[in-house]
Amino acid sequence: MYTEKVMEAFQNPKNVGEIENYDGMGMIGSEACGDIMQVFIKVENGVIADAKFKTFGCAAAIATSSTATEMIKGMTVDEALAVTNKKVIDVLGGLPPQKIHCSVLAEQAIKAAIEDYKSRHSA
């Protein structure tokens, strides 16, 4: 049911962990729903210099977390805001239909982290 790319990203996820002095953090989901994703970003001159995540969830949730954080590194925050779950799924070579909602989590957590960054740095 999962593509090889999904299984690879699930098995050897990149960017696992936390960033101590992060510039933005977003956490989406709930334990009751079975999916929680937490994203940390470090921003330098408007560019995402580092991104890390922690995810409680299924293989698809972990794979999309890894891939999405990998994609946004090196992007400007506005470019990162344009990363949709659809783009993450494309990179992974597709997800089973019942797993699409897991990829929405990654998109939302990244958006929440960027919003957190913007609210901290707007003043």
Added chain:
Amino acid sequence: MERIYFDHAATTAVDGRVLQKMLPYFTEKFGNPNSQHAFGREAVAAVDEARDEIAKLIHAKPSEIYFTSGGTESDNWALRGAAHALKNRGKHLIVSAVEHPAMIATAKELIKEGFDVTFAEVDEYGRVDTERLKSAVREDTVFIGVMTANNEVGTLQPIAELSAFARARGIVFFTDAVQAAGIMKIDVTSPAVDMLSFSAHKFNGPKGVGVLYVRSGLRIGKIITGGHQERSMRGGTTNVPAVVGMAEALRLAQEEQEKNAAYIARLRDRFIGRVLREIPYVKLNGHPQERLPGNANFSFRYVEGESLLFSLDLAGIAVSSGSACSSGSLEPSHVLLAMGVPEGLAHGSIRFSFGADNTQEQVDYAVDRLKEIVVKLRALSPLFPKDLKNEVYPKRKEE
């Protein structure tokens, strides 16, 4: 990589001896039991023999054995067939809250048809609360259905007590013995039940064939209409090789039951013991003693079940998960929720079900891999508290 199969509650391999019995009925003895000629008579003889054998094994009469396509059909038929046949006497049905979806979904359909259903509650171990079930009985209660053993957590139900209670009041009592058959002795006279279901592929028989036992004198409605097969109660050409295989599989399973159950229980106890001692923040779901010999169901805190299932799969270990994510729905297991397991823990539940073809080496290998996987997934989990150490404990020397 060696593949390790710890999912015997899902299905089992067909025993080689069973397959040998079945093979002639695919090729040279392929007749339709309804045909009048020699080919048909050959098939009829095989079906009759299978029915006699199964009846003898479970202490029933051959005329009380109905062949079906498996557990789901048998469960559907028992519940729907009884409800429809008895509706002039009453329209209240009681089934336990932890029944297989074959029962739960059928009960929900019957509610739409105007029946009234009570889903009997269970305790924290998944056992039906007998006093509450009894107090739910009304004047118009006509059916009580409680499984012999639960498919997810393995908990054995107080069937003897509930069956005696129901039958003393003229209420039809049905038990789904799909998980129990083969691994426990099935005897429809002890405890005496009105109806009972099982499925061959759970005890090394073929898939797609099962039995509904219906006590003689009890009339239920049909759900499959057609020809005169199964004494005009269930249309459809009999799956001859499958019923032949089922009879042989049940015979072997009952013959080897004591030896196999004791062996499997030892594997299970070793597995449960090691997991509880060596992995912290783990909950054993189901009853600590009153459970199927082959079932161990755990919730691993801070870890989601499907990611655990796939990690084990990548290590060659096949298990199943009550996690919503693996079943395609968003709700975690209805069984664990009925037992009061919090949703977060229910999402992290994994069922390991052992069989006679498993070994102690496989159990030890699985525990060792499981420890590594749980640590890895907890390191990934935003729920794992920062003040706790993400660790597991060494295996004891004497093991």
